[in-house]
Amino acid sequence: MARRDTPEINAGSMADIAFLLLIFFLVTTTMDIDAGISRKLPEKQPENVEPPIIKQRNIFEISINRNDDLLVENEYKKVEDIKQMAIDFIDNGGKVGNPIELFGETEGTECTWCEGAKAEDSSDHPNKAIIAIKTDRSTKYGTYIAVQNQISEAYSFLRDRLAQKEYGRKFSDMVKEDKNNKINPDQSLKDKIKRIKAMYPEIITEQNN
Amino acid sequence: MSKFSKKKKGLPPINTASLPDIVFMLLFFFMVATTMRETAILVKNELPSSTEVKKLSEKRLVSTIYVGAATNTPKNADAPDLIQLNDKIASVKDVRNFIYNERQDIPLAEQSAMTTLIKSDVNSTVGTITDIKKELREINALKVTYATRQKSERK
Numbered sequence A: 001m002a003r004r005d006t007p008e009i010n011a012g013s014m015a016d017i018a019f020l021l022l023i024f025f026l027v028t029t030t031m032d033i034d035a036g037i038s039r040k041l042p043e044k045q046p047e048n049v050e051p052p053i054i055k056q057r058n059i060f061e062i063s064i065n066r067n068d069d070l071l072v073e074n075e076y077k078k079v080e081d082i083k084q085m086a087i088d089f090i091d092n093g094g095k096v097g098n099p100i101e102l103f104g105e106t107e108g109t110e111c112t113w114c115e116g117a118k119a120e121d122s123s124d125h126p127n128k129a130i131i132a133i134k135t136d137r138s139t140k141y142g143t144y145i146a147v148q149n150q151i152s153e154a155y156s157f158l159r160d161r162l163a164q165k166e167y168g169r170k171f172s173d174m175v176k177e178d179k180n181n182k183i184n185p186d187q188s189l190k191d192k193i194k195r196i197k198a199m200y201p202e203i204i205t206e207q208n209n
Numbered sequence B: 001m002s003k004f005s006k007k008k009k010g011l012p013p014i015n016t017a018s019l020p021d022i023v024f025m026l027l028f029f030f031m032v033a034t035t036m037r038e039t040a041i042l043v044k045n046e047l048p049s050s051t052e053v054k055k056l057s058e059k060r061l062v063s064t065i066y067v068g069a070a071t072n073t074p075k076n077a078d079a080p081d082l083i084q085l086n087d088k089i090a091s092v093k094d095v096r097n098f099i100y101n102e103r104q105d106i107p108l109a110e111q112s113a114m115t116t117l118i119k120s121d122v123n124s125t126v127g128t129i130t131d132i133k134k135e136l137r138e139i140n141a142l143k144v145t146y147a148t149r150q151k152s153e154r155k
Helices: A013-028 A081-090 A143-166 A171-180 A188-201 B018-033 B094-104 B108-113 B127-139
Strands: A035-040 A059-064 A068-072 A076-079 A130-135 A203-206 B061-066 B080-085 B088-090 B117-118 B143-147
Touching: A013 B018, A035 A143, A035 A203, A059 A081, A059 A143, A068 A081, A076 A081, A081 A130, A081 A143, A130 A143, A143 A188, A143 B127, A171 A188, A203 B127, B061 B094, B061 B127, B080 B094, B088 B094, B094 B127, B117 B127
Parallel strands: A059 A130, A130 A203, B061 B117, B117 B143
Antiparallel strands: A035 B143, A059 A068, A068 A076, B061 B080, B080 B088
């Protein structure tokens, strides 16, 4: 049997083909991962429900008008001021709070982890402290998000501080680790996160005129 | 000069045999690391920036609503906010059906984990967003994320 030499295939254009595919994928795909500020909407209430009566000192009021001016606790403020004011308000810890189910409490106790001023005219307890945002229909979305971001920063500052004290690490790092542990969830870490969240729960209400 | 004349004339050709391999490697990287663009955005979409962001990893469970003025409006002009669902401009009333539609593809056990991502332009008004949120409340789609760009520094 005579062996015939197969001619070598010219692979010179292989690179061109690969480049073509590469450029196609570069154009048609995106790399951005969706990220943003997460919020939970309140459940739909049946009509004619009496809203619960809440003491004025437990409400931190932020109003934004149609010109994007801010009124925080009846004072004219800038967006950057909100974070510190919110921290002071949430962390005040003047009196007893609502009982925390997670700790098996039946009666409200004082906030032992708060470092606030314990003022008479500020919030009783982090789980009673309500942040109320009032907006106008024509308020700019950008301003609204900036305010939401300030509030989130305030809460994560307090949670980070508490986690640092209790467990010697930042709350945000704990959450990150928990997210990476999808295959082997660490139950004790989850419990710790739950505990911190119960000690500084995010309570935000919104009203739009 | 005899030293120099000994050298071959001209440069030897560069071996490009490994070029396809390199390009293929790049290609595979992009294929794995990126996702397909699903919709053409018909509204202005300059996202606000914030420092406290949470990433949404499960793309499957996210339904996106775009809000903003029409793309062709001139700068600084006042234009009404439009709502874009999938590839079409829609009204607030359509949000309900849009979410129902998205729910159909998701198994019942995971439906509670579904999130609505509101991608809204910085210059749109809160009123439009409130209308959307009202609709979402009606159909019990309570998890909402406001899409933002991440600002790295914390003030």
